[in-house]
Amino acid sequence: MIDLLAIMVDWALVIEKLILIVIVVSISLGVAMYSTWAERKVAGILQDRPGPNRAGWFGLLQPVADAVKLFSKEDIIPSKANKILFVLGPALAMLAAVMTSAVIPWGDKITIGDYTVSLQIADLNIGMLYVFAVVAMGVYGVMIGGWASNNKFSLLAAIRGASQNISYELAMGLSLIALIFVTGSLSLKDIVVGQQTNGWNIIYQPLGFLIFIVCAFAECNRTPFDLPEAENELNFGYHQEYSSMKLGFYLFAEYINMFISSVIMATLYFGGYDIPFFNEAASTISPNIIAFLGFGALMTKAIIFVLIFMWVRWTIPRFRYDQLMNLGWKSLIPLALVNMLITAAVVLFLKLGWPF
């Protein structure tokens, strides 16, 4: 039995996937690291001040300095806190944030010799559902961390965060159902390939995209929906009792989430690794170069979305909690439902003709 298993393991595949995982995770972490710098720089520019400019050229070493600071601080676990859950909280938040990147197609195939590597860790046929499952797991990070702190402000913030994420996941899912009607597949790879031939989904689903981006803001706990971290209401939110790198993990997970949701928005609605105004199939350039250019296109789109996230954060004030719930349940969900029904009718009409 053991011998049989040993024979059946394709070591080349295992190594390929391991390398891919290392690269993808380090890219996500690197982008998240520099998002913290970019966030403060964007805030500075929008508020007519320079932003971080002391550590290194243009303050580019600021994230390194922050990491050193966070690592060297005293790591405190409150005496009344639940110690296991207290440590589990940031770990879960970080895990859920990084895990989503597994199903994203970061580019087309590249060929080394006669070995073809697909620039995607796992092409699941239910990729979208996987993303949803993992994102939903991210709520546990907030919830467990807030509860284990044994602090009423943390708990309030955690409850807010959990109910907000659950409310907005509904509208997000409904807006995606309409998208899936159009693409006919749950696999992210298929969605991107479909967009390369048919044009980007934003043309077919503008309202769906609007609902999706609003829900993405809420899922990432970003302003104007940053109620779990409302400083002036809840001191510091669910990570009030955290210090040192545990706090760092929470903050870092937020930025990874932001980057990943930007990548997902780019993949679902803006063609993923599709290079705009360029026909990949008909070009004579080597496919390896096209794959890298495609990866560059995806990253550019994602970074534009990250910058929009920041731009919105430094523009719009926070919603009140009842306004948040009203917007989620009374506006976005009905809108998403209408969008879904209309899309379904149009898709059926195009396929079968009137009267279906």
Added chain:
Amino acid sequence: MQALTNRAKQVDRSPMNFWERMYLPSIIKGMGITFSHVFKKNPTIHYPEQTRPFSKVFRGLHVLNRDEEGRERCTACGLCAVACPAEAITMEGAERVEGEETLYREEKYAAKYEINMLRCIFCGLCEEACPKDAIYLSETFAPANFNRKGFIYGKDDLLIPDPNKDPEGYQKAAAGRVREKVDVVETYSKPGSNS
């Protein structure tokens, strides 16, 4: 009630109409406003490299002045210590002996001269009291130290550089710190002369 300015606006508490409830128009408007700040001039003064010009009457940390030949002007008369409302200045006088003419301007000099910068209120009364133009308030400010002892400035902290040993430093100190008293007096006397 009469309004103080004409900028007051009545708060509109009527319920939002459909256009306003969509939030999007005002969000886009707001984002336009923040984006316009990308092109605006940054008013920041990068402090250690750039500094704001001081007012002519700025009163910072004290310096003890020298004359052009590098001799200390202070004669330890004690008028500054008497004038000081915070009793921050202490001194000990000594008599100049043969051969010290290049060091001290007059026959008596301050052997010890201390200002407690924690007590000092930077009122400038010492500067006004001094008959020998020996003490001035400079444009240096914000001293930092690790213990209270460090804030008691002795003669070596207060004296400006010797023009014989460090002419550049003397020029800098004399130009920056030793201000023309005439100017200051003029600025002050102008409103008085009008009335």
